[in-house]
Amino acid sequence: MGRGKVELKRIENPTNRQVTFSKRRDGLFKKAIELSILCEAEVALLVFSSSGKSYQFSSHDMDRTIRKYRNEKGLHQMNSHGVRTIEVWKNEMDEMKKEIDTLETKLKHLAGEDLSPLGMKELKQLERQLRMGVDRVRSRKWRLLSEQVSLLKRNHKTLQEENCNLQKKIKMHELLSEGDENSGLDSSDHVTQRFIPDGQPLNMNQLGFPDS
Numbered sequence: 001m002g003r004g005k006v007e008l009k010r011i012e013n014p015t016n017r018q019v020t021f022s023k024r025r026d027g028l029f030k031k032a033i034e035l036s037i038l039c040e041a042e043v044a045l046l047v048f049s050s051s052g053k054s055y056q057f058s059s060h061d062m063d064r065t066i067r068k069y070r071n072e073k074g075l076h077q078m079n080s081h082g083v084r085t086i087e088v089w090k091n092e093m094d095e096m097k098k099e100i101d102t103l104e105t106k107l108k109h110l111a112g113e114d115l116s117p118l119g120m121k122e123l124k125q126l127e128r129q130l131r132m133g134v135d136r137v138r139s140r141k142w143r144l145l146s147e148q149v150s151l152l153k154r155n156h157k158t159l160q161e162e163n164c165n166l167q168k169k170i171k172m173h174e175l176l177s178e179g180d181e182n183s184g185l186d187s188s189d190h191v192t193q194r195f196i197p198d199g200q201p202l203n204m205n206q207l208g209f210p211d212s
Contacts, residue, residue, distance in 0.1 A: 017050075021049060021050075025047055025055060028045065028047070029045065029055075029057050032045045032057050032059075033057065033059075033125065036059035037125075037128070037129060037132065038132075041059070042059055042060050042065055042068070043057070043058070043059045043065075044056075044057070044058045044059070044060075044062055044065035044066065044069075045057045045058070060099065060102060061095070061098050061099065061102060063095075063098075064095045064098060064099060067091065067092075067095060109126055110126070110129070110130065110133075
């Protein structure tokens with residue numbers, strides 16, 4: 001039998017509630033990490049416990065993602081002429097600089113450089129990213145090798161067919177040449193027989209040669 005439908009309601013026991021919160025929070029963060037890696041999505045996650053303690057995950061810079069969200073929703077303050085203030089431009093420049101620094105740091109990590117600031121959790125995440133990247137590279141490499149092998153097989157088959165056709169042409173040419181030579185010999189015999197009567201000895205005068 002299948003599992004019955006679980007009723008969602010507040011867990012009364014404080015210990016059980018805390019244990020469930022920790023498990024569900026870790027599962028939610030794991031899904032957010034997988035989403036950011038598998039789909040190259042920009043993910044920002046904020047969780048506050050019942051005691052007010054905050055937990056967060058961001059695939060990029062948290063402040064940058066929040067500002068991006070505010071821009072997307074049109075929550076930035078605009079002046080009366082609809083022109084963004086200098087402060088807004090400055091914030092965007094700071095965001096871009098932070099993003100560039102973050103990307104440069106990630107590139108160093110992917111190259112195996114500057115790993116000392118990373119903890120065990122970050123190192124495991126980096127290892128997972130590298131493993132997925134290697135798998136994609138290997139898959140692409142084998143696909144290209146398979147395509148090249150198929151192309152070589154087709155070229156080899158084409159060369160074999162051309163070689164077979166060429167050998168047939170050479171054989172046909174040799175047969176035609178032998179036929180021409182045989183026809184020439186038969187014609188010479190007929191010409192000689194026209195000047196030599198049947199049953200008579202050969203007379204050199206009949207062939208146009210004087211007697212010696």
